[in-house]
Amino acid sequence: MKRVYNFNAGPAALPKEVLKRAQQQLLDYENTGMSLMELSHRSKEYDKVHTKATTLLKELLQIPDNYEILFMQGGASLQFSAIPMNFLAKGKQGNYSLTGSWSEKALKEAQKLGETHIASSTKETAYAGIPSHLELSDNPAYLHITSNNTIFGTQWRDFPSLSPDVPLIADMSSDILSRPLHIEDFSIIYAGAQKNLGPSGVTVVIIKKEVLAECPENIPTMLNYQTFAKNKSLYNTPPTFSIYMLSLVLEWVAEQGGVAAIEEINKKKAGLLYNTIDQSDGFYIGHAENDARSNMNVTFNLSTKELTTAFLAQAKEEGFVGLGGHRMVGGCRASIYNAVPLESCEALAEFMDVFRSNNR
């Protein structure tokens, strides 16, 4: 079986073991005589899968009992609207920390629904950094951050500490489960699954129970977090196969030793690539500021457009997939989420060295 070095930014690589497991079970899930996709979402067999996904996520991220875990649809992009619709009350301001296109999009959706305020931004430095300080508005409804910025390759190392009356909301689509978290610091964490959690099609929301009381009744049922909390995310048919894949990925993370062990491997993977950049005498130019570098997305350029093009073309020939930068910014990007094996990063680092030798 052919497998390439997959550095896609999302949908991204999945653990081979997970795919094999899904393949084995595809026509007959655990002796039910049906594919998991053919099971009723109200069946006890599916309920086990749904519950397993919740339980494993709770264990792996040490999510306290006063939080709900929800499975929604529509990706982070729909959360951008759901957050202000539920939590941006009149007279308050949705505060946004801008660290890239995704936080800009989140802000834009909030602007349609209420008052907003930019608490910090690194736009002036082409989003190469993470803000070092915040200026909140007078009456903040919440502060929204994007924990990892796939396009620019930056990541919050330490999260802002806020006074307890300001809820912290984080879009963690591209780094959830990549490192241990202190969940209590957040009121809401949400993440589209397609980077670290599974295939696209399911959005995980971790939400403090006490904020659920704020959800207004007159908003669309499917955008009200209470609907999902009250119905165990089974108000309507959930994306059952995506949640099943999520449960398999979570099992795999547990088998790797959990999130702390995964973080160590992630640091090693990112370290390999950043070292290759730093030791290239300027042949490779990292985009992110050193203290803002993401362990999930390594963004870099070569000194000329021609060299970048040649690098990407040759990399493709050698079986490296997904190394082109986002269509907005160009250049190169290696997305090295949890499921990208160390060997892929070793192979890439080696290729980068060889390409440099041949082209300097």
Add this chain to the structure above:
Amino acid sequence: MKRVYNFNAGPAALPKEVLKRAQQQLLDYENTGMSLMELSHRSKEYDKVHTKATTLLKELLQIPDNYEILFMQGGASLQFSAIPMNFLAKGKQGNYSLTGSWSEKALKEAQKLGETHIASSTKETAYAGIPSHLELSDNPAYLHITSNNTIFGTQWRDFPSLSPDVPLIADMSSDILSRPLHIEDFSIIYAGAQKNLGPSGVTVVIIKKEVLAECPENIPTMLNYQTFAKNKSLYNTPPTFSIYMLSLVLEWVAEQGGVAAIEEINKKKAGLLYNTIDQSDGFYIGHAENDARSNMNVTFNLSTKELTTAFLAQAKEEGFVGLGGHRMVGGCRASIYNAVPLESCEALAEFMDVFRSNNR
């Protein structure tokens, strides 16, 4: 390989050939060295899948060029809100024809967003029928119908003919692709995939291009139909695997001879079960009125609760899955969507006869 007789109401049976195909390709999609789930949604390989799904649906349902085909998320339940958000302008009324719980839910979401009007309802007869006439409001924004009612087992045979200035909107979640349609009669058709189209997680929307101009700019981007139309349903990451499965199911329908051929088989399947009910001397009691009977969901009761319970228990032992009625109404229901083979219906009809002989 064990396979049961799957009569689940949704998620429901999928064609075995489709599942086998997906299984073969699960780790290495068309020699890409990646699972389809691991492909970027911006890759040319995924684009082929996405385009194939659109093209096949267009061919199979003979969708004219002045319609867009969109792939959304959130199921019919999110469409219940998106429809009025986009098309229920001030001063107009969203007209609803009530034929069961799903149309009630659609109405409820519209009531949160604007003026509504009940144009017809069969609630008084426990939703056993389909309305024979309509009374529209003075200034209707649209008429919304549910083409097939999974819970009560009724189906619109002929769709209401309206004056050309009243858009007809249909939730076809549970019977799309089961019979040929005259698409031009509808402004919008939408359907969650998990009955006739594929696994859960993707919602198909067929929408007349001219109505897209009405979508207001100030609504959430992810609920605006224009977003999906302008971006070929790739504004954000779509549920790629669900769309891939949809493309395989559509291929399978084409292989069966298309929608007209499928309709013939569906009539035969439903006929078998309705005949069994009608010839049972009242042992089995159909819920739906004869002229409103659904070819997708056959709902019936036995004369006592005890008999119904015994029937369901014995059916389960014999390998029939999903025959319990919806938790709201009880009784029995056989959901016989496109992918349920004729043999499953033959086996069920036979079982029903044997059970009657043994228990009268």
